[in-house]
Amino acid sequence: MSGRVGGLAGGVELNGNIYEYGPHIFHASDPEVLDDIKTLMGDDLIRFDRTVKIKFMGEYFDFPLSITDVLLKLPFGIVVKSIFDFICYATKARFVKPEVETTESVLLESYGRTLYELFFKSYIEQVWGVPPSQFSPEFAKQRIPRMNILQIIEKFFKPFRNRVSKVERTERFVEKIEGEIFTTRRGFSLIAERMGGEIVKLGGSIHLNKKVTELFVADGRVSSVRVVDGDVEEILDCDHVISTIPINLLGGLANPAPDKKVLGAAEKLKFHGTLFVGLVVNRGKVLPASFMYFREISFNRIMDLSYFGIEVKPNHGTILIAEINCETSDFVWIEENHAKEIVINDLIRENLIAPEEILECHIFKASHAYPMYLLNYEKHLQTLLDWVGDLSNLQTIGRQGRFQYVNSHVAMKMAYQAADNIISSI
Numbered sequence: 001m002s003g004r005v006g007g008l009a010g011g012v013e014l015n016g017n018i019y020e021y022g023p024h025i026f027h028a029s030d031p032e033v034l035d036d037i038k039t040l041m042g043d044d045l046i047r048f049d050r051t052v053k054i055k056f057m058g059e060y061f062d063f064p065l066s067i068t069d070v071l072l073k074l075p076f077g078i079v080v081k082s083i084f085d086f087i088c089y090a091t092k093a094r095f096v097k098p099e100v101e102t103t104e105s106v107l108l109e110s111y112g113r114t115l116y117e118l119f120f121k122s123y124i125e126q127v128w129g130v131p132p133s134q135f136s137p138e139f140a141k142q143r144i145p146r147m148n149i150l151q152i153i154e155k156f157f158k159p160f161r162n163r164v165s166k167v168e169r170t171e172r173f174v175e176k177i178e179g180e181i182f183t184t185r186r187g188f189s190l191i192a193e194r195m196g197g198e199i200v201k202l203g204g205s206i207h208l209n210k211k212v213t214e215l216f217v218a219d220g221r222v223s224s225v226r227v228v229d230g231d232v233e234e235i236l237d238c239d240h241v242i243s244t245i246p247i248n249l250l251g252g253l254a255n256p257a258p259d260k261k262v263l264g265a266a267e268k269l270k271f272h273g274t275l276f277v278g279l280v281v282n283r284g285k286v287l288p289a290s291f292m293y294f295r296e297i298s299f300n301r302i303m304d305l306s307y308f309g310i311e312v313k314p315n316h317g318t319i320l321i322a323e324i325n326c327e328t329s330d331f332v333w334i335e336e337n338h339a340k341e342i343v344i345n346d347l348i349r350e351n352l353i354a355p356e357e358i359l360e361c362h363i364f365k366a367s368h369a370y371p372m373y374l375l376n377y378e379k380h381l382q383t384l385l386d387w388v389g390d391l392s393n394l395q396t397i398g399r400q401g402r403f404q405y406v407n408s409h410v411a412m413k414m415a416y417q418a419a420d421n422i423i424s425s426i
């Protein structure tokens, strides 16, 4: 549907620079995918050290939260209360299970009430527009690293254990903070371009800028799809279909339409959009870490490309990419000048840049950036997956396709599995 390969990992090209949808790092937790990417990229794959900081109460905290930071940087009274709460909740959790498990109950167990309220409650509400008590426990389990006593002990003993690289699972994937990560001089988009090149070399073809608008269903399979490119429409017959279309939109494309239960389930699954403000800054390095999280200003996360080794034009400058999580109906999503203005004003207020250092400012958007794991989303998702499962030649994969917070290497793994399924069905 876009003019570039790679989807969310492919980035956008604006005035000669590649802007990533949040710089994409290649995570190396699956040996099969890692081997393939190493072979494909050779020396162009660069090892990357991620540094993450959260700005809060005027201080920068490391993330995941470290005990040292909590002890040294929070006011003494809060530290005492946090430790007390942390021990109480961790102990209570071993004996009493909450009546309804939600993201709030998981975070209370992991952090105690004081740290939960300080670091997560209002932040989640600000970023997602929904309180943690309305999120499924899966949201906390898959998205937020824990800081419980067991994990601290585990971390202490880790250097003494053998590290065994395990095959990545695609279901209920949880991103690990540890482990090797990589980038390239042109970011993740270079990996996507090389993969695209290999597909063409092997005889495949890639149709850019084409949108699938209809799936024709007959005899329990997808017989053909309608594809639109501007005013030009085509009907393509298909033997097999692997879809990365957001799963909540897929049912609506089927002709004849699936039953009301499927369409009703699709309406219940929501995605959150992310609006990106990309700034070319006339300075080599701007932020004190590669990624920074803010909670009291217009954007929730910002990245500085100088840490990633990605080439920037002009070469003495850097690119900052600020993320605003919002609904696609929000004022900030629609009024792009307003988005630019609030981000620039906040960067100046935070003393990170001076107005005269800004060389360019661009907006780009991802409407289906984050699946929202609201309470009971699992049930609605299953209804949709069952419907897909009933169509013998249709597979749905990927972040939007499976409504899962997967990273790119897991989306690749899903594609491997989908290809294996086709091969074994022939």
Ligand SMILES: Cc1cc2nc3c(=O)[nH]c(=O)nc-3n(C[C@H](O)[C@H](O)[C@H](O)COP(=O)(O)OP(=O)(O)OC[C@H]3O[C@@H](n4cnc5c(N)ncnc54)[C@H](O)[C@@H]3O)c2cc1C
Pocket: 001, 002, 006, 007, 008, 009, 021, 022, 023, 024, 025, 026, 027, 210, 211, 212, 213, 244, 245, 246, 274, 366, 369, 370, 397, 398, 399, 400, 401, 405, 406, 407, 408, 409, 411
């Ligand atoms: C802000 C952000 C930062 C991230 N950072 C990282 C990171 O650092 N490392 C990492 O590994 N992962 C990261 N991810 C996750 C990564 O982006 C996804 O895992 C990966 O892109 C999923 O690939 P996909 O093919 O499932 O989906 P996508 O990349 O979204 O691709 C879906 C494709 O389907 C196409 N499409 C959709 N509908 C239609 C239609 N009707 N017709 C035709 N085509 C259609 C889209 O145009 C797109 O090309 C991040 C995600 C976000 C949102």
